[in-house]
Amino acid sequence: MLIDTHCHLADTAYASDLPQVLERAWEAGVARIVVIGESRERAEAALAMAAVEPRLVATAGVHPHDAQGWSPDSEQWLRELLQNPRIVAVGETGLDFHYDHSPRSLQHRAFEAQLALAAEAKKPAVIHAREADEDVAAILAGHPDVSVILHSFSSGMALLRAGLVLRHYVSFSGMVTFKNWRLDDAILETPIDRLLLETDGPYLAPVPHRGQRNEPGFVRHVAERIALVRGMPVDELIHLTGENARRVFQLQASASDS
Ligand SMILES: [Zn+2]
Numbered sequence: 086m087l088i089d090t091h092c093h094l095a096d097t098a099y100a101s102d103l104p105q106v107l108e109r110a111w112e113a114g115v116a117r118i119v120v121i122g123e124s125r126e127r128a129e130a131a132l133a134m135a136a137v138e139p140r141l142v143a144t145a146g147v148h149p150h151d152a153q154g155w156s157p158d159s160e161q162w163l164r165e166l167l168q169n170p171r172i173v174a175v176g177e178t179g180l181d182f183h184y185d186h187s188p189r190s191l192q193h194r195a196f197e198a199q200l201a202l203a204a205e206a207k208k209p210a211v212i213h214a215r216e217a218d219e220d221v222a223a224i225l226a227g228h229p230d231v232s233v234i235l236h237s238f239s240s241g242m243a244l245l246r247a248g249l250v251l252r253h254y255v256s257f258s259g260m261v262t263f264k265n266w267r268l269d270d271a272i273l274e275t276p277i278d279r280l281l282l283e284t285d286g287p288y289l290a291p292v293p294h295r296g297q298r299n300e301p302g303f304v305r306h307v308a309e310r311i312a313l314v315r316g317m318p319v320d321e322l323i324h325l326t327g328e329n330a331r332r333v334f335q336l337q338a339s340a341s342d343s
Contacts, residue, residue, distance in 0.1 A: 086116040086117065086323070086324065086327030086331070086342070087113075087116055087282075087304060087305065087308065087323045087327060088115070088116060088118070088119070088281075088282065088327050088331075088336075089110070089115055089118045089119065089282065089283055089284050089286075089304040090119045090234065090236075090256055090281045090283045090330050090334070091119055091121055091177075091211065091234075091236050091237065091256060091258070091283035091284065092118055092120060092121065092283070092284050092285065092300075092301050093120075093121050093123070093127070093285075093286060093287060093288075094118065094120045094121075094131065094134060094286070094301075095120060095121075095122060095127040095130035095131045095134070096127070098286075098298055099287065099300075103134075106300045106301070107138070107301075109300065110300065110301035111140070113301075113303075113305055114305065115140075115301050115302060115304060116140065116341075116342065117140050117141075117142065117327075117330065117331075117336060117339075118140065118141050118142075119142055119143070119144060119173065119174070119283075119330075119334060120134055120135060120141050120142065120144070121143075121144050121176070121177055121211065122143050122144050122145045122146065122166075122172075123144075123147070123148040123151075123176070123177050124147060124148065125145075125147075125159070125162050128145035128163075128172070129166075131144065132145070132166065132169060132171055132172060136171060139339040139341060140341060142171055142172075142173045142334065142336065143171055143172050144172065144174040144175065144176050144177070144211055145163055145166040145167060145175065145176075146163065146174075146175045146176040146177055146178045146210075146211070147159055147163070147178060147195055147199065148178070148213065149178065149179050149180050149181040149186075149187060149192045149195070149196065149213055150181060150186040150187060151186070151187065152187035152191045152192040152194070152196070153187040153188060153191045154187075155191065155194060155195035160198060160202065163175070163202055164202055164205070164206075167202060167203075167205075167206035167208060168206070172208070173208060173334040173335060173336065174203075174210060174211050174234070174334060175199050175200075175203040175206070175208060175209070175210040175211065176199070176210050176211030176212065176213075176234075176236075177211045177212065177213045178195065178196050178199040178200070178210060178211070178212065178213065179213035179214050179215075179217075179221060180192050180193070180213075180214060180215070180217035180220050181213060181214075181215040181216070181217065182215065182216040182217040182220075183215040183216040184215070189220075192217075193220070193224070196224055197224060200224070200225075200228040200231050201228070203228075203231045208335075209231065209232040209234060209333050209334065210232070210233050210234070211233075211234045212225075212233055212234060212235050212236060213236060213237075214235065214240050215239075215240075218240050218241050218243060218244040219243075219244075221240075221244060222243065222244050222247035222248075225247065225248065225253070226247065226251070229251055232252075232254070232333055233248065233251070233254065234253070234254045234255075234281060234333060235248050235253060235254070235255045235256065236256045237256065237258040237260065237283065237285045237289065238255050238256060238257055238258075238268070238271055239260055239268065242270065242271065242274070245271050245274060245275070246274075249274075249275065249276070249279065252279070253279065254279050254280075254281050254329060254333050255271070255275045255279055255280060255281065256280075256283045257271075257272060257280070257281070257282065257283070257307060257311060258283050258284060258285040258289050258291075259284060259285065259289040259290055259292075259294075259295075259299060259303065259306065259307055260289055261291075261310045261314075262291040262292040262295075262306055262307065262310045263292065263295070264292075269314050272311055272315065273314065273315065277315075278325070278328075279329065280311070280322075280325070280326050280329060281329055281330055281333070282304050282307050282308055282311070282323075282326050283304065283307070284299050284300065284303055284304050284307065285299065286299035286300050286301060286303070287299050287300070290303060291303050291306035291307055291310070294306070305319075308322055308326070
């Protein structure tokens with residue numbers, strides 16, 4: 086089962102042609118898409134999509150860029166949304182010390198609070214980590230009960246290993262097809278039962294679509310590159326990563342599954 090475990094379909098980049106984007110994804114063999122809700126507004130939009138299309142599920146959380154807006158009110162709406170069975174994970178949350186759009190102390194606070202909510206809801210957390218490997222590893226070590234997806238992995242091997250020790254999942258995006266990709270070791274070191282595929286659309290379109298808007302149908306290019314690195318048939322990789330996605334996000338079978 087080919088699954089795009091991370092796409093921002095509620096982004097305005099898809100506002101004008103979402104039905105066509107989805108149609109192309111299904112035609113490309115995509116069976117499920119995890120729609121990321123990285124703010125209250127986006128989470129509610131993602132949930133509305135998942136409510137009418139059984140092949141979509143949603144997440145809800147606050148991106149580290151917006152962590153300074155975290156408040157008791159955020160905690161309340163997120164806790165409520167997490168009770169919905171179509172919301173399968175918290176996130177994306179995490180730390181971004183590259184852009185530093187929110188002060189680091191406030192990024193820490195929002196990240197910790199969201200991991201606590203994930204534990205409470207017994208749902209996994211989708212993690213964004215950029216130039217903050219040590220802090221992310223330390224915080225995750227403090228929440229060993231939360232299952233985590235290190236999304237669009239491009240961090241160092243130390244964070245990879247810290248995550249794997251905790252039996253976390255590692256998701257690779259279109260970056261694995263870029264000329265300047267240098268982390269094949271991370272692809273090889275991630276156990277096959279912890280690997281996930283994603284597009285992270287609308288950004289990071291894989292080769293041969295680099296520079297275009299990314300979309301879920303392109304996730305096959307990510308699968309092909311990872312299968313090549315691991316020296317395994319792409320169909321087997323798609324099957325195994327699909328099993329992983331269904332396990333970590335607790336996805337239900339759908340009438341449309343073949
Ligand atoms: Zn994302």
